[in-house]
Amino acid sequence: MKDLLDRIVNATVKGDETRAIALAHEAMAKDFDPFKVIQQGYARGMEIVGDLFARLEYFLPEVMLAADAMTAALEVLKPHLQDRENGGSSGTIVIATIQGDLHDLGKNIVKVMLEAAGFTVYDMGADVAVSALIAKAQEVEADIIAASAILTTTMAHMPDIAKILAELGIRDHFRIMLGGAPVIREWAFQAGADGYGEDAAEAVETARQLMVSTSIGAQP
Numbered sequence: 661m662k663d664l665l666d667r668i669v670n671a672t673v674k675g676d677e678t679r680a681i682a683l684a685h686e687a688m689a690k691d692f693d694p695f696k697v698i699q700q701g702y703a704r705g706m707e708i709v710g711d712l713f714a715r716l717e718y719f720l721p722e723v724m725l726a727a728d729a730m731t732a733a734l735e736v737l738k739p740h741l742q743d744r745e746n747g748g749s750s751g752t753i754v755i756a757t758i759q760g761d762l763h764d765l766g767k768n769i770v771k772v773m774l775e776a777a778g779f780t781v782y783d784m785g786a787d788v789a790v791s792a793l794i795a796k797a798q799e800v801e802a803d804i805i806a807a808s809a810i811l812t813t814t815m816a817h818m819p820d821i822a823k824i825l826a827e828l829g830i831r832d833h834f835r836i837m838l839g840g841a842p843v844i845r846e847w848a849f850q851a852g853a854d855g856y857g858e859d860a861a862e863a864v865e866t867a868r869q870l871m872v873s874t875s876i877g878a879q880p
């Protein structure tokens with residue numbers, strides 16, 4: 661499996677969409693765990709792309725190619741993820757990247773993994789106002805409001821979710837789950853979250869716990 665994961669990381673870093681798709685098919689044909697393939701393959705590749713971008717060795721076009729390669733491969737893996745789960749919906753989640761923030765790759769991985777775990781997920785995309793996120797959650801009677809922030813500047817909008825829900829008198833109608841690269845656990849709970857996930861696997865674990873927890877705003 662290690663060799664295949666290395667090749668997936670490599671294809672993602674190179675932004676080779678054709679190879680990224682072919683490798684996703686190969687991994688499924690060999691019956692590899694699609695969760696591992698995403699986390700240790702494509703997401704790992706994007707981390708490396710992030711480092712290269714930070715070191716000014718990669719620029720926008722390379723980053724976008726890598727992102728497209730990963731997104732295309734996720735489409736191949738998605739049905740296989742769903743195959744492993746059965747039964748009805750585990751719960752309803754509204755997810756978005758917070759306003760001012762266009763980074764949606766991490767949020768998309770989280771969404772795919774949550775769907776694979778049986779959740780019904782309403783994805784509002786990126787750059788979504790907190791008020792719109794809350795309105796959607798009310799409309800679909802969501803159990804969980806999940807928000808992603810990748811910029812330290814946009815993180816600042818996250819506490820507004822709990823604040824506005826409280827002002828509307830509906831704080832106890834929803835669980836809040838926060839995540840994204842600059843968001844750390846302690847900060848998330850201070851911002852009023854009920855749950856946090858460092859990566860997509862933890863996001864799924866947290867969402868499952870939130871569905872059975874009874875207290876709102878509980879500390880970890």
Ligand code: B12
Nearest residue numbers: 710762763764765766808811812839840841857859860863
């Ligand atoms: C790709 C990228 C872009 C792409 C985004 C494409 C897209 N569709 O997403 C583009 C080119 C558009 C872009 C633009 C910009 N970017 Co940019 N970008 C990145 C880059 C290289 C990778 C981010 C990424 O996708 N990582 C991979 C994903 C899989 O990881 P992730 O997002 O962290 O998600 C995981 C976890 O955080 C978690 N998670 C994520 N969301 C959620 C949600 C919940 C609920 C939970 C539980 C968990 C969870 O699970 C995910 C999977 O494991 C980073 C560099 C880096 N090292 O990260 C810079 C980076 C984030 N960008 C940065 C900046 C500054 C910008 C720009 C301002 C650049 C500019 N000057 O124009 C603009 C801002 C545009 C905007 N308004 O948003 C800075 C941010 C600095 C900061 N501290 O705020 C970074 C860190 C680069 C740097 N070193 O300077 N960027």
